[in-house]
Amino acid sequence: MPKVNFTLNGSSVTTTCEAGMHVLEVLRDQCGIKSPKDGCAPQGYCGCCTILVDGRPALACLRRAEQLEGRDIVTLEGLPRQQRQALARAFVQEGAIQCGYCIPGIVTRAASLLSSGRARNRKAVAKALSGHLCRCTGYQRILDAIQTAGEIWDNGGDLARSEPRRSQFFGEDFGLGRKAALHGGLHCDGVGASSPKYRGLEHALGEKDYVGDLAAAGMLHGAVVLSEHPRAKVVDIGAAAIITMPGVQRVFTAEDVVGDRYTGLIVKDWPVFVAAGETTRCVGDVIALVVA
Ligand code: FES
Ligand code: FES
Incomplete structure (x- = not known):
């Protein structure tokens, strides 16, 4: 079987690949990297498999394995810690995660927007997201989250706001006070509180396993x-x-x-x-x- 040599999240990697494999299969099946998801491989429609190739966002399912040779590959796992934190907190605060399957690809795209200083530009973010499909959250909150991540980034890592941008709370119509969702540790405060997404940080960082991420010795498919x-x-x-x-x-x-x-x-x-x-x-x- 042919071999490919590349850099993955800062480490040199040499791995074998079967004929016809795409990069997403190499990363997930050969390298154990699970944050890029398979939403439509190898069609290139959904953006779930977005990675950074030589610093630029790319769809892993559209690249042949041999195109990895000599490349610098960064996945969500390998982003700088401050970027991961800013993005994950922003996505949870803005309620931008429902099932979360599309989110790791979007967060990876957002990381490149943070790096290029465009994360607070809503138009630029909307354009950058045109290659991503989200079937359940909807795009406004995702745009909110990337803007908020841009603020956190520019604010030296601190949350710039304690409320989500879309903070209308149905209870206000009934005289109830809103309780902020985020209290440092991202816990909620009981009845009447606005709860952060359960395991939201893990979802945002691609650390929450889906069925397709599960593996066991001798597992059949x-x-x-x-x-x-x-x-x-x-x-x-x-x-x-x-x-x-x-x-x-x-x-x-x-x-x-x-x-x-x-x-x-x-x-x-x-x-x-x-x-x-x-x-x-x-x-x-x-x-x-x-x-x-
Ligand atoms: S899995 Fe690559 S774009 Fe959908
Ligand atoms: S959060 Fe479910 S597809 Fe986007």
Whole structure:
């Protein structure tokens, strides 16, 4: 297998890579770096896999492994401590994290904005975020967070404000006082308090594991085989041939479903697996599940 040599978060690294691997796979699978997430690899749509290559933001899933040769790679894990702290505190304070999956990529992008002195320029930040998809927080609070991080950065590391920019609190309409979310240790103060995101700092820094980040010795992986055609007759799934392929442990098809194979919210009319002899209903219908 070919080898690549590069600098990763300040250390020299030499690692092997299989043909066709992209940089995100090398970082996550070979180097154990989990902060860059796989949201759409290798399509380059979501920005979850953003890293710094020679100081500039880049999408790890769009680069071939051999393009690592001689490069200086920095991930969220390797950012300067002050930058990590400023960004993480700002994202928690501004309520800019929901599921958090997109956030490490955005925080890495934000770090480059901090370094170039553009983090407080809302227009520049919005433009820089155009390559990032966030499916649940929405972008205004993320813009707020990067602006606030810029203030913290310019303020020598101290929180420049004790309230989030969007501090409207529904309880004020009922005569309740707002309690600030952040008290140094980022804890909340019981009923009526505005709670910071649970494990928000970990989310912001890419230290919160998602299912895709979990690993165990001898762990198997599952891949779903989906229909590529909206309407096609499944003549033969070929499970007998798949099971003979190197590493494959099991192949599940419609024949393995015990009981009712159909599901649906109102009418149970959708098969969890399309069986041989049946016709698919859409692109993405499940044909088989391969465990290897
Ligand atoms: S995983 Fe690279 S852009 Fe989505
Ligand atoms: S916080 Fe969930 S996708 Fe952005």
